[in-house]
Amino acid sequence: MTDPASDTENRTDYWKNRSPGWTEAASAAKPSDDTFNLRLIEEVGITSDMDVLDIASGTGDPAITIAGRLETGSVTACDMTPEMLTVAATRATKLSIYNLRITAGNMIALPFADSRFDVVTSRNGLMFPDDKVGCAREALRVLKPGGRAGWMVWGPIEANPTFLAVNAGLEKYFGEKFPPRLIRHNLGAPGLLTDVITQAGFARAEEVDLKQERLVKHGDDYFRRAVARTAPHRIGNLSETEWSALLNDVQNACADCRDGDIYRIPIVARLGIGSAAP
Numbered sequence: 001m002t003d004p005a006s007d008t009e010n011r012t013d014y015w016k017n018r019s020p021g022w023t024e025a026a027s028a029a030k031p032s033d034d035t036f037n038l039r040l041i042e043e044v045g046i047t048s049d050m051d052v053l054d055i056a057s058g059t060g061d062p063a064i065t066i067a068g069r070l071e072t073g074s075v076t077a078c079d080m081t082p083e084m085l086t087v088a089a090t091r092a093t094k095l096s097i098y099n100l101r102i103t104a105g106n107m108i109a110l111p112f113a114d115s116r117f118d119v120v121t122s123r124n125g126l127m128f129p130d131d132k133v134g135c136a137r138e139a140l141r142v143l144k145p146g147g148r149a150g151w152m153v154w155g156p157i158e159a160n161p162t163f164l165a166v167n168a169g170l171e172k173y174f175g176e177k178f179p180p181r182l183i184r185h186n187l188g189a190p191g192l193l194t195d196v197i198t199q200a201g202f203a204r205a206e207e208v209d210l211k212q213e214r215l216v217k218h219g220d221d222y223f224r225r226a227v228a229r230t231a232p233h234r235i236g237n238l239s240e241t242e243w244s245a246l247l248n249d250v251q252n253a254c255a256d257c258r259d260g261d262i263y264r265i266p267i268v269a270r271l272g273i274g275s276a277a278p
């Protein structure tokens, strides 16, 4: 397995270079699976009039799900990669969602005034910066007194074996190694999010286990999106025939999860919630 320290995913050009793969993966405007986004909304206590900041929003998750459920409130989607945010804005327009704004910015120095938002959310972003406590402190700074922040992160890689299976399928098709991206799982063990949130100065920290078995039909575009996100640099010139052979290898590599015409994909994540002092 790759040493997490050798990962480069916190470099500013890393995500810019991956944007085409995420654009392919986000081509449908609606989120492909909203289960955890809805849990986040519930656990953090987002109500329809709130102003929400979604950090590391990328191509718009969970920002778009949240914006779609607000009435008078709004969502600001912030990410250091403007190319990703452009996709988020396009998705929102396609869904007739008009209360979503986009702002480019780094989570270690957020481009917002103190005490500006009721809630801060973030899905699968806090794993990447080195100074996670500093980023959580920034979230606390932009929260109103009594506000809440919720960070969703991937659980351990062993609990999410489909990542390894997709990589094995890519390896079979392309004949080269696709090392697991361990940085993605570096906040997955119980207690790590609580430590970050507490050290950042939140008055209260909690953690929630998020687990689901996602049911994916054989041939579903789930696998195509997984490939696009994992190997964006390899898919640019593939014909549909080549895609079909690649997806065949990937689905075969996921055979352990197959149950007839369905794949039962285990997905384990964690949600860390920080409450600011009133």
Ligand SMILES: C[S@@+](CC[C@H](N)C(=O)[O-])C[C@H]1O[C@@H](n2cnc3c(N)ncnc32)[C@H](O)[C@@H]1O
Pocket (backbone or CB within 6 Å): 009, 010, 015, 055, 056, 057, 058, 059, 060, 061, 062, 078, 079, 080, 081, 084, 105, 106, 107, 108, 122, 123, 124, 125, 128, 129
């Ligand atoms: C795995 S993607 C998650 C995107 C989205 N939240 C989702 O769940 O689909 C990670 C995102 O974090 C962003 N990111 C990484 N480091 C960042 C930083 N220091 N500040 C702001 N955004 C960052 C990347 O640009 C990328 O869009």
